[in-house]
Amino acid sequence: MSPEPVYIVTMKVVPKTEEIRFDPVTKTVDRSKATNEINPADKNALEEALKLKDKYGGKVIVLSMGPPFFEPFLRTALAMGADDAILISDKALAGSDAYVTSMVLAKGIQKIGGATLVLCGEESSDGSTGQVPPGIATWLGYSLATFVSKIISLDLENKKVVVRRTIKGGYEDIDLPLPAVLAIELGINTPRFPDFRRKRWAEKEYKMTIWNIHDLGLKPEEVGLTGSPSRVKTLIELKPPERMRKIITDPDQAVEEIIKIIKSIK
């Protein structure tokens, strides 16, 4: 008999990209006016985990690395159906790049006792490196499928998972041994709404586990800015080229003008 499956969903809270402003003088990003949300692809990963739980049983654990303000977002994940949420939070983690982030999350997964499946969003909407899922798989020696658009089946007895992954011009169905890391594509499902009764439990009763880097056996110099092998030298604004901005409201005139432009392109 196989033990109960454990699905670990990694989660990040991100500012809404359209609300971020760039100050070209100080060359800094102003996130203060942007509202935060659970990274959209991570919500899709959570929904996949909850669907697996509905079908095969087991436990869904949300694992996140970030500042204390992530907490209420993790409670939303609990209200949606996750059984547990763990936040890895430590001042020393500030400035961590994808290398460090994947290492820290891998340590967290080890501390939980490993997983049957680790489900991640394919990429975050702010950093969008897509490096964390392959990183976690490599640190842990798990198998990996990125750009997953569908989890076709999970065979707990033979320790296999079959997934569909997007490739250039189409898709491929592949069979992977468990444990595995799956990077879930944005928008492959409709995440469920938080359950009203679970919401009360998640917000009022649930005591969230918070780990710092010492809990994971890490030293401050191994994480954060100092532990990260990549450095940001400067930020630049990518200005779009100046456009003519000619405006037409009359449909017939618009049609004439568009035809003229189409014909001018050789």
Add this chain to the structure above:
Amino acid sequence: MSREEWRGFGVFIEQDEGVVEETSLEILGRIRELADKYNIKITSFVLTDDINRIIDKIRYYGSDEIVYAENSLFKTYLSDVFSTALYRLVSKYRPRYLLLPATRNSRDLAGRLAIMLRTCLLAHVISIDIDPETMRMNAAVPGFGGNIAAVCECVTMPEMATVSPGVFTPKIRKDIEPKLINESDLTKDLKTSMRKISRTSVARPDISRSEKIVVAGAGCIKDLELIKRFAKIIGAEYAVTRPVADAGLAPRDLQVGSTGISLKSKLVIVLGASGAPHFVSGIRDCGTVVSVNIDPDAPIKDFSDLFVVGDLYDIVKKLIDRLGG
């Protein structure tokens, strides 16, 4: 003959069933300029089931040496064997700078390789330079929906990056005869734990290289067929914005923007798209931008040469009538 120091450029030449990924050749086009300027050697790495199938498609793009490994497992991408194989080649040849295309498969590969090599990886960069003082690679990483880029560097070696498709231009260099080195022995013992069950792919036009494009935004969802017909009539390729792809109405390969494809077309006609930052970054390098939107204040206005306020179905139908559809 393991090399002691991390030295030179390394480029991963991606191939799938003998089809060479254009982005790998684009990377070669850019780094050949840097290699000539700083007198740096370029080593290309190829994993293939048959080198004869692809060698003529990659030989004269500026590589000083082409290191390849042949194995029947390398016919199409397999995450576990490709990462182990490239790890072995890179560990032996030790390039200081290692570049891979930012395609799905090579992003998967690079993400694993960086951890195996305990080094950094800059994601889908849009520029590559070398800081002449430190000789470190400086590369711009776009972020935050494509409005802002961070110029980054690596403090570990190799200095790795994946490079966005369509940023650079391949250049034929018949004057450089690359040395071919067979390292198949290094990958002889590889086995995969993955099994491909099936593969469904259709050859689609590569929209990053098309001259004329019609982009269907969320406002077109009621009748995408009409938009496709219009594109066909004017000899343009058809593409979509993220909401259309998110809704499952078009494949991701046709999605324009910072999370999709960047266009370099001479003309792009944008229909029913509001102009979200992650989308407009994908049309930045287009020649002429024409857009049609019902909302006179849609942000796309500022990114257009011609902005038509009106019902896009009405305009498109009129255009089809006039152009003889």
